[in-house]
Amino acid sequence: MTGGTRDDDESCIEPVGRCSVFYYGVGHMLNDVTSACWFTYLLVFLTDIGLPPSDAALVMLSGQIADGFTTIFAGELIDRYGSFKLWHGAGSVVVAVSFSSVFGGCLPCKIVGSYSSTIRTISYSLFAAIFNVGWAATQVSHMSMVNCITLNSTSRVVMASCRNAFTMVANLSLYVVAFVVFNVNTKVSIIDVENQYRWIAYASIFIGCCFVGVFHLGTAEPRLKREAHEKGYARISWTYWFSKLLYYQVALVYLLTRLVTNVSQSFLAFYVINDLQMAQSSKALVPAVIYICSFIISILLQEIAWTSQRSKIFYSAGGLLWIISGTGILFLPSSMKAFMYVLSIVIGVANALIMVSAVSMQSFLVGRDVNGCAFVYGSLSFLDKIICGLALSVLESYQSSTPEVRNSRNPNFSLSVSRYGVGLVPAICALVGVFVTLSMKIPAEEPTLRVLREPLLA
Numbered sequence: 001m002t003g004g005t006r007d008d009d010e011s012c013i014e015p016v017g018r019c020s021v022f023y024y025g026v027g028h029m030l031n032d033v034t035s036a037c038w039f040t041y042l043l044v045f046l047t048d049i050g051l052p053p054s055d056a057a058l059v060m061l062s063g064q065i066a067d068g069f070t071t072i073f074a075g076e077l078i079d080r081y082g083s084f085k086l087w088h089g090a091g092s093v094v095v096a097v098s099f100s101s102v103f104g105g106c107l108p109c110k111i112v113g114s115y116s117s118t119i120r121t122i123s124y125s126l127f128a129a130i131f132n133v134g135w136a137a138t139q140v141s142h143m144s145m146v147n148c149i150t151l152n153s154t155s156r157v158v159m160a161s162c163r164n165a166f167t168m169v170a171n172l173s174l175y176v177v178a179f180v181v182f183n184v185n186t187k188v189s190i191i192d193v194e195n196q197y198r199w200i201a202y203a204s205i206f207i208g209c210c211f212v213g214v215f216h217l218g219t220a221e222p223r224l225k226r227e228a229h230e231k232g233y234a235r236i237s238w239t240y241w242f243s244k245l246l247y248y249q250v251a252l253v254y255l256l257t258r259l260v261t262n263v264s265q266s267f268l269a270f271y272v273i274n275d276l277q278m279a280q281s282s283k284a285l286v287p288a289v290i291y292i293c294s295f296i297i298s299i300l301l302q303e304i305a306w307t308s309q310r311s312k313i314f315y316s317a318g319g320l321l322w323i324i325s326g327t328g329i330l331f332l333p334s335s336m337k338a339f340m341y342v343l344s345i346v347i348g349v350a351n352a353l354i355m356v357s358a359v360s361m362q363s364f365l366v367g368r369d370v371n372g373c374a375f376v377y378g379s380l381s382f383l384d385k386i387i388c389g390l391a392l393s394v395l396e397s398y399q400s401s402t403p404e405v406r407n408s409r410n411p412n413f414s415l416s417v418s419r420y421g422v423g424l425v426p427a428i429c430a431l432v433g434v435f436v437t438l439s440m441k442i443p444a445e446e447p448t449l450r451v452l453r454e455p456l457l458a
Contacts, residue, residue: 016155021302023218024149025162028142030092030208031135032170034099037204038063038131039265040287041178041197043396045103046124048193055121057396060266063102063128064389068382070136075378078141084148085221087141092212094134096205101127103197132385140381143359144374147366148222156363157306161298161356168295168352170208172288177203179284241376249440250361251380253315256433257358258384259391260322260426261351266392267421271329275418276337286344293348294355301356308442311360318353319434321346326427330419354433364442395421 046056078087101107108123109115146159181196241247269283278286304310325346332339362380366373398417 016150016152016159019218020149021155021159021162023215024146024159025166026211027088027215027219028139028163029166029170029211029215030095030205031138031142032167033174033204033208034095034131034135034201036171036174036265036287037099037103037200039262040174040269040283041200042102042128043266043392044269044283045193045197049120049190051117051120051124054397055117057393058121059124059128060396061389061393062125063132064385064392066129067132067136068385068389070133071140071378071381071385073378074137074140075144075374075376075381078144078374078378083221084141084145085216085219087137088145089212089216091134091137091139091141092209095131095138096209098127098131098134099205100198100201102131103201104194136381136385140374140378143362143381144377145222147363147373153363154306157311157356157360158302160359160363161301164352164356164359165295165298165302166211167355168291168298171291172295173207174200174204175284175288175291177207179281179288182280182284238375238379241379244365246365246440246442247376249436250358250365251383253361253433253436253440254358254380255383255387256429256436257354258388259429260354260433262388263391263395263429264347264422264426267395267418270418271416271422272337272340275416276332276334276340278337278340282340286340289341289344290348290351293345294352297349297352298356301352306360308361308364311357311364311442312437312440314353315357315361315437316434318350318357319430319437321350322354322430323427325350326423326425326430329423330427331423350430354430357437361437361440361442391425395425 042060043053043056046059047053051059074087074091078084102124106115106120106123108126109119112119142163146156146163149159150156178200181199185192185196265287268287272278272282272286273280276282301314325343328339328343332343362376366376395417
């Protein structure tokens, strides 16, 4: 029995193969491409079709709240009963079915025969909540799965980095589609706007579903999860995590990281169009530059043997880059709008560094405690969704519905809400995140830690 246990432990700490890393990495593509569309274009879409900014903020907040509470329940149920792939598949179906309605026409309005602002707000809020319930189930199952695939710390980070790389692929796919749609259909009536975003949503769903199929065909249910249930290991209580200082530190760093990426992404389209007065195609080109750079960095990060100390160093480096970028964005005049592409490169590098590092800290937190890992990811995602939703709601409620109001004092520069959202808020969050990261005391890796035997790019 002792020899068999030792053999099991040895197999669990072996580096994960190249194909397994790839199959896992593509599993979040549907969530990633729809999330990119959600954060980049939802507020723009709703205000373009005539909803007041306060109602648009309410729609996003309803989705974020539904997402947040679902992550808690999904994490607990996965730890108790669930198979990761079952939850992932069910969530993906809900996302695929509901997402087109988030960016489509108002179906309840047609049924009741009224297109009032109240009915439209209720309609879009309902479908936003349904979409985010499916999104949360998929996210928690996919993120927590990595800890039950392997106990090798470096392989866990490599898989998270691969997942982040395909997040960039998903975002780039969205912006390619958006660039084509915005250039083919340049009309500005409400019907034309709805058609533009409906086609973007359909394309996003198709692209994401293709990769979900690849994930389910290539990835088996994690063995560590099955063995934990078969051997009757006790589920780790919530109180175990709440008693660890590292849990709160990792939660705060992850929350701040998501605030940096989500808030900046949500107001980026407003910023480049209204504040910098760039062309409409810049709504796709500027984010595309960011995600190309993030993709390259995410691939390079897969070639590193990760330790807790390196996670802290890379996060701090990314945070400092965001502080520099945020300061530049806050004071960039429209007469120097071309410089936004330079800042986009820096932001892309910074996003990859802080996201991969923040997720790696979650893996170091979980360690070998895999029979409660879904709760960790669910609870951290709960904080992310609720706080991000509130932050976006507050910022959007102060957003002027007409660009002329924001730019009336100075045609080249004004401190608007979108400048705060893309520059000031991410910079402050990055600064706090760096301080928290440097204060962490992550336990040293176990001596069984092994790095990948061959580079993924070979």
